[in-house]
Amino acid sequence: MTRLSAKGALIGAASIAVLAAVPALATHAWSTYHWQKGSGPLDMPIGDNVDSRWEPYLATAIEDWNKSTVIAAPAYSTGFTSPRRCAPVANRIEVCNAKYGQTGWLGIAQIWLSNGHITQGITKLNDTYFDTAKYNTPSWRALVTCQEIGHDYGLGHQDEDFGNADMETNGVQTCMDYTNLPAGNEHPNGHDYDQLASIYNHSEGAAATTVARSTQSEAAGGDTPSDWGRAIAFTRDGRPHVFERTTASGRKMITHVFWAIGQGPGGGHSDH
Secondary structure, three states, X not given: OOOOXXXXXXXXXXXXXXXXXXXXXXXXXXXXXXXXXXXXXXXXXXXXXXXXOOHHHHHHHHHHHXXXXXXXXXXXXXXXXXXXXXXXXXXXXXXXXXXXXXXXXXXXXXXXXXXXXXXXXEEEEEHHHHOOOOOOOHHHHHHHHHHHHHHHOOEOOOEOOOOOOOEOXXXXXXXXXXXXXOOOOOOOOHHHHHHHHHHOOOOOXXXXXXXXXXXXXXXXXXXXXXXXOEEEEEOOOOXXXXXXXXXXXXXXXXXXXXXXXXXXXXXXXXXX
């Protein structure tokens, strides 16, 4: 797989020829966060807590991520929580939509960690913004759904600059890119699949997907920075977008935020 970037200076023909012969190195894991996996593909149930407007986007995102060689087709079923509360459930990813208010964010992904592994995750999609003309488009809905579920699997961004050209691998853009122009960025690309293969290229025992997984669910993670703990990562324009909080049980909750354009504390950005 060759990673071709649309960002930066033009590359000469000779350089392109060299790059084409070099396999891409996956470099956008979300820290070391990953689920515990047995000897086969990662089999992670995904809970459907979305309404009819979001169903096609959730179904497409699940289908897209299932194309990874290390993710098994999940048990895609009715969710175990309410959309507004969107509480996590042990050993599952729950996906929800609701009007979460003027929070500044389009979507968030939250994961809970125990002994270095993700034990549960959620994706929230904020209808307060998606019900507006600016964000009520197929491209915005698909991009944010795809990206937040990607974070729940342990992926970071391929790029975090909203104002430059979109990332490409072999001419295909990616939902794991910060962008103000969502069209063309609605799906994962080859670099995302390479990164997942790198994250989940090892087995942690046959019991890892059953006995060894946590059976304890945490309380809902909240909708504002005051609920999420301390900021541990910032976008290039200075806004906090990753937060960490230690829960009452001693586990860490990590929150990844997709801010709406011009929203979020400590900065802002404009369309490009």
